[in-house]
Amino acid sequence: MRRSGILMPMTALPSPWGVGTLGAEARAFVDFLSAAGQSVWQLLPIGPTSYGDSPYQSFSSFAGNPYLIDLDDLAEEGLLEPGEYEGRFWGDDPARVDYGALYEGRFDVLRRAVERLESERADELRAFCEREGAWLDDYALFMAIKGDHGGAALSTWEPGLRMRVPEDLAAARSKLACEVRFWKGVQCLFFRQWTRLHAYAREHGIELMGDLPIYVAEDSADLWAHPEQFQLDEDLRPREVAGCPPDGFSDTGQLWGNPLFAWERMAEDGYAWWIERISYQLDLYDILRIDHFRGFDSYYAIPAGASTAAGGRWKPGPGKAFFSALEAKLGPCPIVAEDLGFLTPSVYRLLSDTGYPGMKVLQFAFDSRDGGGSLYQPHNYTPHCVAYVGTHDNDTALGWLHTADAGDVALAREYLHLDAAEGEGWGMMRAIWSSVADLSIVTMQDVLGLGSDARINTPSTLGGNWCWRALPGYATEQVARRLHRAMELYGRLPKAEVAARNAALNAEAAAEAWAAQSDARVQSSEETTR
Structure with missing residues (x-):
């Protein structure tokens, strides 16, 4: 069945309280998607963010981002008073997320909600903690210890806590018992609202498509609680870290800095940690995009402490064995493989072996820096793929047309028959809607015809990323009608x-x-x- 969807980060929704949330605006966006003839809402990762504010560098693979908890919904439930959050400073630009303001003000407000949750809904909180204890206990203690250390990274903690010496952990649990309860309560608040939103989306025929980063952050409860799953030295520090080699977009490559998985060790128990991670995500979402799929075939390892990614090397990943174990445990999974970047014949074989749809990015069809060329031109698509104009790591359609090489842009305009009357950005979206791809995804910025100022992320840069937000009134009936007509024309209703x-x-x-x-x-x- 041909379908279409929109990529819209939760943080990018309008809100008076500094960032998009799981509340009324999220439900309104579901209504917009339904009216526009869409089937899928693609999200970025929803985990708690750390330094740099990237959703791909999270404190946990399992926890939800506290910033996404809707304050108005808490007030409607009697867990907050409006005066406890109205009038606070949440930023001075409604088109940008001010993460500093959120960090300074959000948790004081959430503490009041958790206090009422503990006193008024203790049974619900207790049941949540028991149900999610496998990850929640370690995460809550990790966050409590981090707070006690002024937010310092795991790598700077004293050895007893960093190495999880039982006596030191017991002392921390006793000392920080109130903080541990707070972080558990925050997660209960988050998943109560997530469950409500997911049910609302299903009622309106909208599937939620999640995004699972392949790697976890070094400063995370994942590494702290399960160091045996990673390539670490005797002091539990990474020997090598993740990234990408130099390419047309960066002469020095991308130095992500994430710890690498101990794939041989993971194979000994049938990749149990990874399978639990994916199983958990599939409970949250209807479709799951797995980031950096090529890393399961072979991954780029950079010496720890290197200043760039230029000195890295390729090492073999788990390959088909991992996905065979995953299917044996969970059965067929609704997974989309992010198969972008430096691809080799073995990556293509692995994608074919799994049967997962890969991704086609229209900008790469013309951008000479990527080198993908004709592979990404719509006449070469097959039905079993997900087509994009661009992803969160790309410029917007109009931004690309104004910043890419002039020859590349000229080729795109000729191939796609772009013109001002239709709108050049709209013409790029039309190209993937009219393609044979089973699923097409466009960004909300492209639907709104926005330029480079609305770009979500520029890889290999720090600062200014993950901040774009839509302004109130963005999702108009006129836009919904135009989208709906396009879906009708191209058989994607x-x-x-x-x-x-x-x-x-x-x-x-x-x-x-x-x-x-x-x-x-x-x-x-x-x-x-x-």
Whole structure:
């Protein structure tokens, strides 16, 4: 079934309280998607963010981002008073997230909500903590210790806590018991709202597509609680770290700095940690995009402490064995493979072996820096793929047209028949909607016709990323109607809507046929009487 969706980070939704959240604006966006004939809402990772504010560098693979908890919904439930968060400084630009303001003000407000949750809904909180204890206990203690250390990174903690010496952990649990309860309460608040939003989306025929980073952060509860899963030295510090080699976009490559997985050790227990991680994500989402899929075939390892990624080397990943173990445990999974970057024949074989759809990015069809060329041109697509104009790591369509090489842009304009009357950004979206790809995803910035100022992320840079937000009133009926018409033209309306429309047409035809037969009977009766 041909479908379409929109990539819109939760943080980018409008809100008076500094950042997009899981509340009314999220439900309104679901309504917009439904009215626009869409089937999928693609999100960026929703975990708690650390230094740099990147959702791909999270304190946990399992926890939710406290900033996404909607304060108005908490007030409606009696867990907050509006005066406890109204009037606080949440930033002075409604088009940008001020993460500093959120860090300074959000947790004081959430403490009041958690206090009421503990006193008024203790049974619900207790049940949540018992259900999620496998990851929640370590995460809450990790965050409590981090707070006690002024937010300092795990790598700077004293050895007893960093190395999880039982006596030191017991002392920390006793000393920080109130903080541990707070962080558990925050997660309960988050997942209560997430569950509500997910149910609302399902009721409106919208699937949520999540995004799972392949790597975890060094400063995370994941590494702290399960150091045996990573390539660490005897002091539990990474020997090598993750990244990408130099390419047309960066002469020095991308130095991500994430710890690397101990794949041989993971194979000994059938990749249990990884399978639990994916299983958990599939409970949250309807579709799961796995970032940096090529890292399962082979991954780029950079010496720890290197200043750039130029001195890295390729090492073999788990390959097909991992995905065979995953399917044996979970069965077929609704996974999308982010198969971008430096691809080799073995990566293509692995993608084919898994049966997962890969990604086609239209900008790469023309951008000479990427080198993908014709592979990403729509006439070479196959149905079993997900087509994009650009992802969160790309410029917007209009931004690309104004900043890319002039020859590349000229080729794109000629190939795609772009013109000002339709809108050049809209023409780029039309190209993937009209393609054979089973699923097409466009960014909300491209739908709104925004330029480079609305770019989500520029890889290999710090500062200014992950900040873009839509302004109130962005999702208009006019935009929804134009999207809906495009979905109708290119056969991407939701299956349920098509079925309902066909049923209505059939009912109308049946009614017309019955009326015609009735008229004929009346006429025949009149003729007989004469």
